[in-house]
Amino acid sequence: MKPVHFQIPKASGETIRVQYEEQPHFYDNLHFHPEVQIMFICEGSGTRFIGDSIGSFSSGDILLLGPNLPHVFRNDKKYYEEDAGLEARNISLFFQMESFGAPFLSLPEVYPLHKLLLASKRGLRIKGETKKQVTALVEQMLHLKGFERFIQLFNILNLLSLSKELEPLSSVGFDGPQNDTDSKKINDVFKYIMNNFSEEVKLQEAANIANMSVNAFCRYFKQHTRKTFSSFLNEIRIGHACRLLIEDRWNIRETALESGFDNISYFNRQFKEITSYTPSEYVKLYREKYPSPLPLA
Structure with a gap:
């Protein structure tokens, strides 16, 4: 298994992958994937590595990770102990920027969204009132299908593109492992x-x-x-x-x-x-x- 490039499992004809995970600890190898990821940490704590940024994560955090951005969420030591009785749970949304198409992303009305997706390449931590609103929308995604899921994703991205409560994490121009x-x-x-x-x-x-x-x-x-x-x-x-x-x-x-x-x-x-x-x-x-x-x- 390749240690970095990670392939997101996706059903045929599925543009947006909604993934709920419940496990003793999160996947703990540094990895990247071509999809943009919105990750809501329902339960869990530890240390996150995103590009060249190091920080803590805990229950309730929500992050936007751009395409091919190396990252790993390493749970605290107690999550690796036998019979710890702890769970690491998250909801993640995966999609590729190419799915929208270059003509759509070049529309003037879509400029804030395009700018957001470019900024996501550094990794963004969502804070404040925006975090509360996005969390509710992400949780609803578990129960949506088809075009409703597509519309909901755009509601989330529109909210993020207008927000002033986004914290960039990695350095500008970060260049991760090459092979x-x-x-x-x-x-x-x-x-x-x-x-x-x-x-x-x-x-x-x-x-x-x-x-x-x-x-x-x-x-x-x-x-x-x-x-x-x-x-x-x-x-x-x-x-x-x-x-x-x-x-x-x-x-x-x-x-x-x-x-x-x-x-x-x-x-x-x-x-x-x-x-x-x-x-x-x-x-x-x-x-x-x-x-x-x-x-x-």
Whole structure:
């Protein structure tokens, strides 16, 4: 099986694929596909990699992923434990831009939609009131067929094309892995980091996994992720720390240790550098925005 190019199963004559998935954890290999994807996370939490963007995801998130944009949603470690009793659920809509046809996309009235689809190549996170409206429309898609489904998709895209509540994720001009060998190396390194970030992660071990010298691996890793290995690892760890802090079960010292930092001063510096807040400021702002009980979306 090719590790990156992913073929979306689609029935004959089906322009829009509506897919509901319920599993112990999401598909956890970095992959891409020619279809545009609108993904609503019904249930689940973890770390998302979209292009060269790293961030957390949780229940209620909804994203627009453009064609051939490398991405993976890696659930938290607890989802991989035996008998965890957890589920990862999502609804995804898949369609190809070519289905609309170049003449249609060139119409003046359709310009906002065309602009949206071009912007989706960076990956877009949908926020605010737009998120609520799009979520309801996506859930309705499960019960629609034929032309009704087609009309509903355009309702969703029209809403998104007019919204100011879309957050671009990946860098402009991001260029992902170019072949299956590159993709397998990046996947294997990602898995090593995600399985070990709360403990000691060794650069030499990551280079060994990629079958490279340390110097060659550092250049290779930055070329494909636009981040140094250490900055990538710190972003993973701080993202995990943010989730622990808002769960209200961990103090700052415990959070630092659980996230792979054995030096509290260094943890505090990295936390502020990545989030722009100290850990205590971050918790305070989150509490003000989401009074108890805390949602994870």
